[in-house]
Amino acid sequence: MIGIFDSGVGGMTVARSIELALPNYPVVYLGDIARTPYGSKSAAIITNYAIENSGFLVDKGAKVIVIACSSASSVATEQLRREFDVPIIEVITPAVREAAKVTRGRVGVIGTSATIRSESYPRLLTKQDPALKVYSKACPLLCPLVEEGWTGRRETKMILRRYLHDLKKHQIDTLILGCTHYPLLKHLIQPRIGKKVHLIDPAQATAENLKTFLVQNPVVKEEPSHTPEDNLYYVTDTSQSATEIATRIFQREMKLLPA
Amino acid sequence: MIGIFDSGVGGMTVARSIELALPNYPVVYLGDIARTPYGSKSAAIITNYAIENSGFLVDKGAKVIVIACSSASSVATEQLRREFDVPIIEVITPAVREAAKVTRGRVGVIGTSATIRSESYPRLLTKQDPALKVYSKACPLLCPLVEEGWTGRRETKMILRRYLHDLKKHQIDTLILGCTHYPLLKHLIQPRIGKKVHLIDPAQATAENLKTFLVQNPVVKEEPSHTPEDNLYYVTDTSQSATEIATRIFQREMKLLPA
Structure with a gap:
């Protein structure tokens, strides 16, 4: 099995x-x-x-x-x-490979505190391509929001805007959804980070x-x-x-x- | 010890x-x-x-x-x-006793999903005084917000307003903070539930x-x-x-x- x-x-x-x-x-x-x-x-x-x-x-x-x-x-x-x-x-390596394939050079990563603290995504991304610029952001409230089913609420949108603010400023072109809960928020993340940003779903x-x-x-x-x-x-x-x-x-x- | x-x-x-x-x-x-x-x-x-x-x-x-x-x-x-x-x-009984002492008849309880589902507060409150009206609300996002240190943020205030909405409508005069994290949000809860509502801190x-x-x-x-x-x-x-x-x-x- x-x-x-x-x-x-x-x-x-x-x-x-x-x-x-x-x-x-x-x-x-x-x-x-x-x-x-x-x-x-x-x-x-x-x-x-x-x-x-x-x-x-x-x-x-x-x-x-x-x-x-x-x-x-x-x-x-x-x-x-x-x-x-x-x-x-x-789930890290497959997402990193796909991100490296589609990016024009500026990759964002969102994830839990443990994931971001480990620096596993930036380490593997720059191993794939040392020229990549990688920007990370821990988003600890997104999992509880998804688990509460608040995937369409105004509060969730505001919290997302706050979390994505710096990544947007860094003009990322690709965003790795570095937690398995986040694909359930794709419809809120895409319009807030920008329509042209590639979202990478590790799943x-x-x-x-x-x-x-x-x-x-x-x-x-x-x-x-x-x-x-x-x-x-x-x-x-x-x-x-x-x-x-x-x-x-x-x-x-x-x-x-x-x- | x-x-x-x-x-x-x-x-x-x-x-x-x-x-x-x-x-x-x-x-x-x-x-x-x-x-x-x-x-x-x-x-x-x-x-x-x-x-x-x-x-x-x-x-x-x-x-x-x-x-x-x-x-x-x-x-x-x-x-x-x-x-x-x-x-x-x-921590339930002491808070219930204090609430029963100060209330004029309408008690609100906020807590985690497990606490609210157990109905321990309403059971003990109505045992103290069968005439009491008790209104409960599970507030599962408050603990993660406190643990993230978001105790002054606009998003936290909005989420609190949503959670407290029905209790306010029921015109409670006393509110039991039925989770040990909530005293850290007292300063946001009091103005939203109303200045005259007694807040009971189980601690x-x-x-x-x-x-x-x-x-x-x-x-x-x-x-x-x-x-x-x-x-x-x-x-x-x-x-x-x-x-x-x-x-x-x-x-x-x-x-x-x-x-």
């Missing part, structure tokens, strides 16, 4: 992109709602949680693990590669990357009779709002299983 | 009130920052965390435990009383309650040479912003110890 974990429900945008790209591949997902969010916590704590989550997925039969969380991808990838024998796919880039990886390394195989409805979605804590967000992301009725 | 726990830093407003009321009593505090927040999570998960936190405090020598978190007080108090031999003090009410309890049940004793600076503040995860909030609450330099 393809194993996917996230700090909660945000990573379901990645899981959804993977379902669309690889509909006949079995998926097991773990959302660590009991300890969400990760983005405000330390690298050491996030790494511990990532190891526990990966252990759960391997026990369920995962042969490849996707870290569907930018915060965990930023701080825990190397440690997971040391601890587990299965390949580890993260889509990661799904394409996983597809290419599985062609070259068929550690998980296609099962013609398998459909996305057969995939298993586990959570470490159940809540009504989690089920609602899941249903909105997958556009089908979702049953979240207790981990 | 007096043991105090909270989901994170909010409970430090309770600890601070206890230090002011009982300056010569030794205190050990645990802030569960690694799993914060509790208020968006299920009663079962919050209860598990409350049991672990209380175990930590008892191991450190606590002879009485204060649950300095409305969410945990709302859902975990009975279970803690069954599991532990030491007295358990929570102060709980500290007074603990003081009375210790006079009647001296399970922890005064130590004349002890000062608040000798108290121990543990956290399950360290972060710069936690230290900053702690320093703001205690108005002295705070050293948070790893739990």
Whole structure:
């Protein structure tokens, strides 16, 4: 199976992109709602949680693990590669590659405090192309706003305007949505950062990357009779709002299983 | 020692009130920052965390435990009383008693989703006085706003106005600040709910309650040479912003110890 974990429900945008790209591949997902969010916590704590989550997925039969969380991808990838024998796919590199392809030189990155503090995006971006100018901004209130379902409210628009102000001043031409919750705010981000700015959604880039990886390394195989409805979605804590967000992301009725 | 726990830093407003009321009593505090927040999570998960936190405090020598978190007080108090031999003090009852004393009949309660869903405040308020009208409102974005230090921002004021709108319409005369973060927003809440509305801060009410309890049940004793600076503040995860909030609450330099 393809194993996917996230700090909660945000990573379901990645899981959804993977379902669309690889509909006949079995998926097991773990959302660590009991300890969400990760983005405000330390690298050491996030790494511990990532190891526990990966252990759960391997026990369920995962042969490849996707870290569907930018915060965990930023701080825990190397440690997971040391601890587990299965390949580890993260969400930073695919987004960086796509951004480097489309940018004219000025890239913005928004993410949680843990992600921005880790400097994982600017480090990988300037490794791809040392001439790139990279501007980062931590946006810690966006996840709570998405989780409250405030994706159309005036307050959310004002908070976004404040967060994006400096990036706009720096005239970025490409913006990496460096947290899996942010694609749910795309419709508010695009008009505020500027219509011509490329928005990079790590979910889509990661799904394409996983597809290419599985062609070259068929550690998980296609099962013609398998459909996305057969995939298993586990959570470490159940809540009504989690089920609602899941249903909105997958556009089908979702049953979240207790981990 | 007096043991105090909270989901994170909010409970430090309770600890601070206890230090002011009982300056010569030794205190050990645990802030569960690694799993914060509790208020968006299920009663079962919050209860598990409350049991672990209380175990930590008892191991450190606590002879009485204060649950300095409305969410945990709302859902975990009975279970803690069954599991532990030491007295358990929570933050709901003292606030309810004070509200019942000052109200002219219409009480508002704001809190996290877990606290409001539990209906602990309205249940206890109407037990005190069945004639009371109680109106509740979950305010899940207030904690993240306080933790980001946005306690003076225009966006915070707008969000507060939206949350308080119905309570104002119901013409409440008393408002229980049913989360330990909210006293840090008192200066914004008072003008928006109305100058004549009594704001009940559970931190102060709980500290007074603990003081009375210790006079009647001296399970922890005064130590004349002890000062608040000798108290121990543990956290399950360290972060710069936690230290900053702690320093703001205690108005002295705070050293948070790893739990």
